[in-house]
Amino acid sequence: MSILKNKKIAIVGGGPGGLTLARILQMNNADVKVYERDAGKDARAQGATLDLHYESGLKALREAGLMEAFKANYRPGADRLRVMDKHASVVMEDADREKGAEEYFRPEIDRGPLKQLLLESLHPDTVVWNSHFVSLTRKDNGWLLTFRDGTTATADIVIAADGANSKIRPYITPIKPFYAGLTMVEGAVYNAATASPNVHGLLENGKLFVMSDNKTLIISSKGDGSLVFYTGCKTDEYWSRDCGIDFSDKAQVFAWFKTTFTGWAPVWDELFENASSHFIPRPLYCMPLDQTWESLADLTMLGDAAHLMPPYAGEGVNMAMLDALELGQCLTNDTFPDTLTAIASYEQQMRLRAAEMAAISLESTDALHSPDAIPFIRQTVS
CATH class of the missing domain: 3.50.50.60 (FAD/NAD(P)-binding domain)
Structure with missing residues (x-):
């Protein structure tokens, strides 16, 4: 050295x-x-x-x-991936990557x-x-x-x-960096098994990718019993600043979700109704x-x-x-x-x-x- x-x-x-x-x-x-x-x-x-x-x-x-x-x-098992559409219908599952060759082992x-x-x-x-x-x-x-x-x-x-x-x-x-055209909104639910039981059941301690209408909802379980989730949709670069939403106000963010993710199954409402803290908007850059x-x-x-x-x-x-x-x-x-x-x-x-x-x-x-x-x-x- x-x-x-x-x-x-x-x-x-x-x-x-x-x-x-x-x-x-x-x-x-x-x-x-x-x-x-x-x-x-x-x-x-x-x-x-x-x-x-x-x-x-x-x-x-x-x-x-x-x-x-x-x-x-x-x-172990937290790399289980379930892909769903907005109606909460499973379109694919990827449950057993750990059992393959070591180079495909992607532990969480x-x-x-x-x-x-x-x-x-x-x-x-x-x-x-x-x-x-x-x-x-x-x-x-x-x-x-x-x-x-x-x-x-x-x-x-x-x-x-x-x-x-x-x-x-x-x-x-x-x-x-340049703006990548997308803003995520991050939230968390503590004690997910009781606070958001239906989503918790769908997760099975893994991850959910929900995709429809050019939008995403990604949900991830954590070892402490909580879950975190991220919406993703195309917005102007300064949407989070200019939209008028108070991201510390659960009701305002929930109202935005219901308007923007129209037609998505009621099960996803659990996340916004039971979020444990303020939401974080994250415009994405590259x-x-x-x-x-x-x-x-x-x-x-x-x-x-x-x-x-x-x-x-x-x-x-x-x-x-x-x-x-x-x-x-x-x-x-x-x-x-x-x-x-x-x-x-x-x-x-x-x-x-x-x-x-x-x-x-x-x-x-x-x-x-x-x-x-x-x-x-x-x-x-x-």
């Missing part, structure tokens, strides 16, 4: 990508800190379950020596347990909580990081793992597929910060964890003469891989919100 000798590394963002990178670097004796804006590991509810792929997310965990911990925390794990097993793999005090990043400034031969509470930190290398709205990305490139920038010796990025894309290819966390693995391997590879060469090598392969996945994601986004959604998913899953 000669190119990292005497260098302090700061990772901004404590999601799966940032934590995986910290683990890989610490396995190679690097000096690394993770700066996370959350007040602590339990500061907020974690989102939907994640299916990890053999060639990316699971590969990163294998290289990080964490497969035993993963197997103790994943949810809740985001919370995944982050916890990664946190537990790190040295004590690696993560500096309540560190809401504000700015980067050149200092000597490195960087000064400033946080919202007035604290600062210094580092020789900074890595942005701060997600879709990355505040570090603009220090690397002015390229901005980085240009041909993006490029000039590599820097002391600043780079991974995951959504580098290659934001819509979620309909299921690659987000997998891409971030594979980025972390490949960046970690480049930075700890003694065949590279310096950090600039290592980072440039990582970024080149990362951009190529991301462009390919973004193209697939955009195709899926369009197809799943078209009249041919069900034939498309039949072909994709089979």
Whole structure:
């Protein structure tokens, strides 16, 4: 690890990508800190379950020596997929992917347990909580990081793992994402077995993809007994800002759903009537597929910060964890003469891989919100 000798590394963002990178670097004796804006590991509810792929997310965990911990925390059977139409009629089922070859094994794990097993793999005090990043400034031969509470930190290398709205990305490139034409509305139901029993029964602890009328409703069970759901429909870019809906008002969101998803079976009403907290509108964006920038010796990025894309290819966390693995391997590879060469090598392969996945994601986004959604998913899953 000669190119990292005497260098302090700061990772901004404590999601799966940032934590995986910290683990890989610490396995190679690097000096690394993770700066996370959350007040602590339990500061907020974690989102939907994640299916990890053999060639990316699971590969990163294998290289990080964490497969035993993963197997103790994943949810067997949670990758069960049921596809339905708006009338709640089953059009296809995909129940037994776990029984195939290992490369088709796409086990589900809740985001919370995944982050916890990664946190537990790190040295004590690696993560500096309540560190809401504000700015980067050149200092000597490195960087000064400033946080919202007035604290600062210094580092020789900074890595942005701060997600879709990355505040570090603009220090690397002015390229901005474009609107992908769709807005999701996210909600959650706690104690789903009692609060939303009919949908809970349809889920069978797996996932539901409901598609009709150029719209989607994706529902995912979680290990804590809750479920999360996401509507998807084509809107103007600033619909969530301009529509006049108060997304903290359950009645207003339910009224919008009934108007927009006209003719959908009453069973789906359970979700909106029993949602446990405010809803979150999520307009979807994608980085240009041909993006490029000039590599820097002391600043780079991974995951959504580098290659934001819509979620309909299921690659987000997998891409971030594979980025972390490949960046970690480049930075700890003694065949590279310096950090600039290592980072440039990582970024080149990362951009190529991301462009390919973004193209697939955009195709899926369009197809799943078209009249041919069900034939498309039949072909994709089979």
